[in-house]
Amino acid sequence: NVQGGFSVDYQTADGTAIAEDDYQSQSGTLTFTGTTEESHPITVSIADDTLIEPTERLYVNLSNLSTTLIGINDSQGEITIEDNDGGAGNGLTISDITVNEGDGTATVQVTLTGNVQGGFSVDYQTADGTAIAEGDYQSQSATLTFTGDTGETKEIEVLINDDALIEPTERLYVNLSNLSTTLIGINDSQGEITIEDNDGGAGNGLTISDITVNEGDGTATVQVTLTGNVQGGFSVDYQTADGTAIAEDDYQSQSATLTFTGDTGETKEIEVSIADDTLIEPTERLYVNLSNLSTTLIGINDSQGEITIEDNDGGAGNGLTISDITVNEGDGTATVQVTLTGNVQGGFSVDYQTADGTAIAPDDYTVQSATLTFTGDTGETKEIEVSIADDTLIEPTERLYVNLSNLSTMLIGINDSQGEITIEDNDGGAGNGLTISDITVNEGDGTATVQVTLTGNVQGGFSVDYQT
Ligand SMILES: [Ca+2]
Ligand SMILES: [Ca+2]
Ligand SMILES: [Ca+2]
Ligand SMILES: [Ca+2]
Known part of the structure; x- marks a missing residue:
């Protein structure tokens, strides 16, 4: 109990909370009657803004105590303001985009939700997925600076390379890091850029040739040819197959895997041994079939090579x-x-x-x-x-x-x-033939008859003249 009472002045003072933005500054004089436990309230107005802020502090300082009978044991009141604008809906997000390889650039957007006191910065850096820098795109990194207004958007433009390779759909990423503020978080830190290839199409693929050989040539060679540049290369299997030509008698069966590096115009040869026998045969055929193409970037336009074997064993003497x-x-x-x-x-x-x-x-x-x-x-x-x-x-x-x-x-x-x-014939010979008889007659007989007699059967009969 202080005889005669006294007065003391007070005045608000900025800490991390700033007068007029965060609270209303205030000062005045408190007058005490001097009774123990006597209490006087000081009410400070707090600004309810929409800024996301850290927890902030301001002070109320006492001064100019009018009595010397007591002292000021604690001259500073501390007001701590917990912010009410942060929370789950706020933060940074980065968008995804799908582009064609021929588009030249791919742009992703980094968007702020929430008003962030004082602004902030965030770093970004591209990163390989199945798309690889610098062949598929140009790598890039920088720092984005936000003033801190909700809805604020920054664009990141990545250069896409338009090559001549047939490729699958590929992806790269844009990663956010090093956010300079703790007032918000990064809700989505990875932008995904999907690049759709523009180099495939109907004209590309594998074909196998046909050939006609003579049986005496020893071998028949067919060619497998690639049209189109195929990323990463690929393999394809082949296997001979009987037509009218029969394996091991007419040719030597064969199968293997061909490996292509993937360059357009690339050609692999398949050499099949042809049997040179001594059989007269018709023109015969066997096939070389392609299968198990290891890539889906191209197809097989012609999967069957035809080998025609012309025989060399016929001819005039046969x-x-x-x-x-x-x-x-x-x-x-x-x-x-x-x-x-x-x-x-x-x-x-x-x-x-x-x-x-x-x-x-x-x-x-x-x-x-x-x-x-x-x-x-x-x-x-x-x-x-x-x-x-x-x-x-x-x-x-x-x-x-x-x-x-x-x-x-x-x-x-x-x-x-x-x-x-x-x-x-075996029926002719010495005993056969015609004979004519002799005869003796009396003058008074009137006629004399001689006989012509055949010995032997004569095919078809015959005639003979006579004259006296
Ligand atoms: Ca606030
Ligand atoms: Ca391409
Ligand atoms: Ca033959
Ligand atoms: Ca006879």
Whole structure:
């Protein structure tokens, strides 16, 4: 209890809280009656702004105590202001964008939500994803300075390289870091730039060539050619496959993997060994098939190479011939031979049929026809046995024919299609012929008759003149 009372002055003072922005400055004089426990309020107005601020402080200082009977034990009141503008909705975000490789630049935006007292800065730096600096884009880093107004936006423009490579869709990132304020956070620190390639398309891809070779060439080479520059290269498998040409007999089967570095125009050769046999064969084909392309950046425009093998074993010296024979009518049979020159793949058949010449069936021989089957080995011979009629007629030497037809293969021809069978007669000879008789008559008989007599059966009959 202080006799006679007293007065004391007070005055607000800035700490981190600033007068008029954060609170209303104030000063005055308090008058005490001097009774112990006597209390006087000092009310300071606090500004409720929309700025995100740190916790701030101001002071109320006491001075000019009018009595000397007591002292001021604590002359400074401290007012701590906790901000009410921060929170979950505020902070920095960076946008994502998708561009075409030909766009030249990709722009992402860094946007502030919330009014941040005093502004701030934040760093950014590009970073490789599947897109790689400096081939796909130009790396970049800098510091963005914000004044701190909500909605404030800064743009970051990244240069995109327009190359000639066929690439997948690629990504790079723009990362935010080193935010200079603690009043807000970074809600989204990574902008994603997606680059869509512009180099693929219909004209690109793999093709495999076709080729025609002679069986004697030893090898057949087909080429696999790339159109388009393919990022990172790729591989593709190939495998030979039978057509009419059969593996190991006609060619050596083969499979492997081709590896391309990915440059347009790049060519890989596949060399297939061709078997040079002695078989007469048709023109045959085998295939080389592409599969398992390791990239999706291009396709296979032509997946099948065709190798055509032209045979080298046919020609003028090969084919079928039928023999001729001369027999005696009494031999019973006449045998002709059909002979193959050349090895014919898969064998074949040929028909034969007898045909009249001067010899006439069935008087002179027995008609016959059938099919001969050859396995196809050079030198192979088939016999045709024709029955010959042994009559008692005196005949000239006669002929019949054996004709070949309907050859089942085109790999050879028939060099001689007609066998000739010559039949020599066995009924003529010394005892045969004409004789005329002698006769003795009496003058009174009136006539005299002589007889002309034939010995031997003469085919077709005949005539003879007489004269006295
Ligand atoms: Ca505030
Ligand atoms: Ca490209
Ligand atoms: Ca051959
Ligand atoms: Ca006869």
